[in-house]
Amino acid sequence: MTQTHALPAFALDPAEQEQMHQLYRTLHAEPELSMQEHRTAERIEGILDELGVEHFRCGGTGVVGLLRNGPGPVVAFRADTDGLPIAEQTGLAYASTARGRLEDGTDVPVMHGCGHDTHVASLVTATRLLLRERQRWSGTVVLIFQPGEETAAGARAMVADGLWDRAPRPEVVLGQHVSPDQAGTARLSLGPAMAMADSLRVRVPGRQTHGSQPQNGRDPIVAAAAMVTRLQTIVSRELAPQDPAVVTVGTFHAGLKENIIPAEAEFTVNVRTLTPEVREKVLAAVRRIIRAEAAGADLEEPEIREIYDFPLNHNHEATAQTVLEALRGSLGEEQVTESGPQMGSEDFGWLGASIGVPTVFWFFGGTADGDPEGPVNHSPHFGPVMEPTLSTGVTAALASLLHWVGQTD
Amino acid sequence: MTQTHALPAFALDPAEQEQMHQLYRTLHAEPELSMQEHRTAERIEGILDELGVEHFRCGGTGVVGLLRNGPGPVVAFRADTDGLPIAEQTGLAYASTARGRLEDGTDVPVMHGCGHDTHVASLVTATRLLLRERQRWSGTVVLIFQPGEETAAGARAMVADGLWDRAPRPEVVLGQHVSPDQAGTARLSLGPAMAMADSLRVRVPGRQTHGSQPQNGRDPIVAAAAMVTRLQTIVSRELAPQDPAVVTVGTFHAGLKENIIPAEAEFTVNVRTLTPEVREKVLAAVRRIIRAEAAGADLEEPEIREIYDFPLNHNHEATAQTVLEALRGSLGEEQVTESGPQMGSEDFGWLGASIGVPTVFWFFGGTADGDPEGPVNHSPHFGPVMEPTLSTGVTAALASLLHWVGQTD
Amino acid sequence: MTQTHALPAFALDPAEQEQMHQLYRTLHAEPELSMQEHRTAERIEGILDELGVEHFRCGGTGVVGLLRNGPGPVVAFRADTDGLPIAEQTGLAYASTARGRLEDGTDVPVMHGCGHDTHVASLVTATRLLLRERQRWSGTVVLIFQPGEETAAGARAMVADGLWDRAPRPEVVLGQHVSPDQAGTARLSLGPAMAMADSLRVRVPGRQTHGSQPQNGRDPIVAAAAMVTRLQTIVSRELAPQDPAVVTVGTFHAGLKENIIPAEAEFTVNVRTLTPEVREKVLAAVRRIIRAEAAGADLEEPEIREIYDFPLNHNHEATAQTVLEALRGSLGEEQVTESGPQMGSEDFGWLGASIGVPTVFWFFGGTADGDPEGPVNHSPHFGPVMEPTLSTGVTAALASLLHWVGQTD
């Protein structure tokens, strides 16, 4: 069974495919940082205008399209739009050379290192096909182009900006994410889908002095290094081995000159958990260890600020089962597997949780040969093969959407 | 015995003192980073022009003045001119708000955090007095306004640029540094004066991945934290307790985003030692530990680059004894103490070592109450009291110089 | 449904129950270390003699009983017999005050800290009931009282000593273990049941010296402490969060006097994993880290010796399903749950794997109130409540055995 067999009327013709590829290359070459997706939003608005789809801005750089096509169910589909501060090293012809500015003003390279460009290209193309075949279905599709996923800011910003007051409330919110799996496949969990994530920013106060006079200062680098080292014991010693959790220190910055013991060190902690109990335990341990190490180093208490928290993404089981079947029907029985929860996180869940509507989220592969050692999301080498990655994204979007708004023929 | 008794003819009158204070405030407010002391050099050149002192540029932003005053000995005196990348927090009316750019392009605040502005103001003022009282001495004073002390680049740059081909060779090279001691006092070692310093830049190569998938990457932050932690054992376990040494990690930078395990971490190590044997032992241990920790973390071998090395500053004993007596004669017997070696470092020694001429270097206090817990050099709070700090610097410079070029009356 | 409903003819009368409790108290009070279970073996032999059950010694302190009861299937049931070097702190009237000697000659307290006494008491009592009701079943039950489970030595010793040449080959080998769950309940996995375990003994060679002269020695305690610290990163950084694994350092011994830096340190590492891939990865990382830390500390390469390895205990799925049903039939539907794999380990699996026969292993609770914070196996406070713990062990043994050798009425 092939994709064209599954949804024959919705198959892309060569011109449409080339149009999609062209869009993808452009998006990939011009990534923007979270909540700063201005050109991306304008590009999407331009396409929706061209397609004649009603749309509105929401949450700053978010765009919502309303594909009204007669009576029938309302279903929403979300694609996230932001890139990451990574210096791309894929060597692709359309690799990014873009730069952006972090909140603190730092100038950084930007890359679509998590593959959100495939999400946008797939949803735009699915929209194009839904319009071409509008006689085959009936109902309303809410197209959510969401900014700021990487910082957990976008979904909340859209909801806060009245997303569900301005768009009709759907029966379900759907979403998908490219993964390092074999292109042409998909996988989906019938329960917890993606981990909770909490990020903390820790400022370790030392006392600055000349590098040759440690006795006159308080070394925040040695203290912060001890914190990083001791944080490892949370996963290794405090949790049950069967309770998956991750504690990552993703940044560590201190000092401007090698012969000065600096006044402070700053690092960030990213925590992934699957249950509220484990989450509470890990977050408490992170704080306990940081405070204790500061006391051990005779420092004042570090400042620990929450940067964001991602909710658990839980696929509504019965709904997810119908999506699983729809995906298998279109991508092939063996191409779609049921999987357990991932440690990655998403703010996708807020889009449904905020109005009590079920959500379903799945992954589609982007790697030519499914190399298990190949680059993964957030690697500077992560570059999905265009095909069958994008066609699979389109087919999966269509199959799941049509499950609700029906194929009328 | 007071300063005015010691060198009565060279006493500053109120106008001269105010002129000196004004110069100091200006220098303090406009610090420049190492080897970028362009405005400072121009300011010094302007004053020398005004005083009618012959001068030339040397080593980029270095300035050499030649105070020729009849036959007699040649003696050199050095003042260093550079500031540091520190955000000043002294609260002084003339505090710096200047910014500069590090070699890697980073924009940073700049501060005269090591007090080099006192050195310049003192030497300029001593010059002014030597000119006023030129009938009282005979010989040549070589005024060396040296850039780039903090990076160990300036003395070498001046020597390489022909300093001693363009200036007459002196019998001795003198220099002084402000310290957190009681203002009005000085101290001097009759042997090793300041430690050797070596700085290394370490790049720890990891493998970038998503923060939720540590198994797919190699975490360079955890590895570098282990390096920092283990480097502590060099001083605590590998050296004899009586062998002073310092191993400071002054900077640690890794990562741009809390949910990405970054591709690398970078830190710098600053090593202070007093003998070649201990220096070799410490540097070998630093390299051994860094390599071993990388191997333990399954990383590739880190790149370790030497940033600079400062020589041992050794005061020629007999010469230092004569300076000690000259300082005691002018500042007062009890105000000048003999001290052991300092762990701070200086590239001052090159100025004499490069031509086989003895050097003598001493410290003069800059703290009103000599608070032992007060701010020290390289602290963002380090701000010497103007008086008697500057007058002491002037007196010490004059007393030591006149020891060679004689007081003819 | 209650136990008496399930196996009414096999219910214990009060005298039989008191006999079982008396045996349990005696076993509990007189634990012996692994492969030294001499009195325990003699006690079991005495009971088998009294019951008229044929038996033979096997593997030193192992005892095998052959309960031949007419034609029919052969099924084996194993109870392990050894205690642990723990100082009992349960406060029980029958608490152990026994002592034993480790292989290296160290005199230590001994305790039935893992509950093997409940296994022996349950199997002996089940045997007693099978004999009383011998008209109700037909076949052969092989009773395996196995020594040395805690050191992974016993099962191999029995197989090597000809267990399966001397006893008839069974269709299945059954076994059970007391756990900190609610007494009266059982749980069983339909697949991997217990983790692989590997233990290593690490000798870290230092160089002995006076405690005041670290520079003249090599400190093995600081190096071994670094190893312990860095081993935490295997679980926290090198494995997928969903791959359960444990790396425990259970012992650490170095030095006899506080003012001597000792010649060596010794510690042991215990590794738990569920798949061969993860096992290989963890063991390689343990060795890599230990070697690297020794290199970092300028030590010679540590000696790493394997103490033992426990196999994966995998419940044969179809067979386990029949046991699950048998247990539910006797203990009650809700009392018996299906569970995932445990990180604990067992050499039980060898008894079946050595002859290609399926094995099934389950847990029965031993805690009055199932306190999730209560003492667990290997705690000095671990003391199962006698009832319904022992009755549950007897019922579970009977139910599973009778599934094979039939209840003929």
Next chain:
Amino acid sequence: MTQTHALPAFALDPAEQEQMHQLYRTLHAEPELSMQEHRTAERIEGILDELGVEHFRCGGTGVVGLLRNGPGPVVAFRADTDGLPIAEQTGLAYASTARGRLEDGTDVPVMHGCGHDTHVASLVTATRLLLRERQRWSGTVVLIFQPGEETAAGARAMVADGLWDRAPRPEVVLGQHVSPDQAGTARLSLGPAMAMADSLRVRVPGRQTHGSQPQNGRDPIVAAAAMVTRLQTIVSRELAPQDPAVVTVGTFHAGLKENIIPAEAEFTVNVRTLTPEVREKVLAAVRRIIRAEAAGADLEEPEIREIYDFPLNHNHEATAQTVLEALRGSLGEEQVTESGPQMGSEDFGWLGASIGVPTVFWFFGGTADGDPEGPVNHSPHFGPVMEPTLSTGVTAALASLLHWVGQTD
């Protein structure tokens, strides 16, 4: 100048030398642990009896001899008598195979690993010569054979047992110690001679559990390893590089079985410092770090007990100068050097400090070739060459004693 020239009348004849060597070999082969020197005390008493020297027991296993020889000054000389829990590996024909029992009952090997046997043999032989040449001097020599130096218990025990009530009060108390320097040489400080030493025993309370269930316990080994690691920062980061100090963890013991996370870990800390200020700072930091690491690991507060403290041994400067000259007069000008303070410690100082009498303490070499990499005190390979080590010890004792009680011819 040779020893025989220096003190010709006091030269040993071959028979006396052989007698000394025989005594040394016997002492070396039969070391005893601190405060258990029963046979050693009896052996010394036997010799004093044979020589007709009045003596008394003091402080348990201490022996005091009173060599009264007419009117004149009183001077005391101390030799310490205890061995160490070390397994001798010198390969000497007279190597120790003795064993002893630590306070906690542990059976351990014992060795004269600090060379106290050379002290006893030297003082006994000097006594023999003083008696043979009793016409050449006049006064009283108090011979102090002190037990328990290694545990800082002996000097206090003797003073508490009325040493100075029972022996005449001396003008000075002298003492010497063998060192890894070239045999035939001596060195002496004209000021602080040996460091203060403080020893602490730390009990880290964990929570015992099965090695596969870290989440159910609290791992005291990982916590204690962190403490050991972090203690390194006291010397490396908290002290001025010019302030010598040592923080050694000499013992670390935890756990009996590799698959049990034990209930506690215990380690000892030995601290060496030269000034009360640094001592207070280091001890406070040790306690601060231990408590903080326990808090970080969610453990209860560790118990920290003081084992002992050694006082600073300060040589009275003027008195030491006279001893220096006496030693140079007898051993040769170039053989005796002035040195700075040692980080080793001694309870010797109490013998004088308790009655306000000056003390002088020096070192005499014991190594054939003065190999700077050779074994040092407390090494299992430490075995002084008999000659000229012992003759030097005798000569130094005689020279210093005779300085006070005069050579009357």
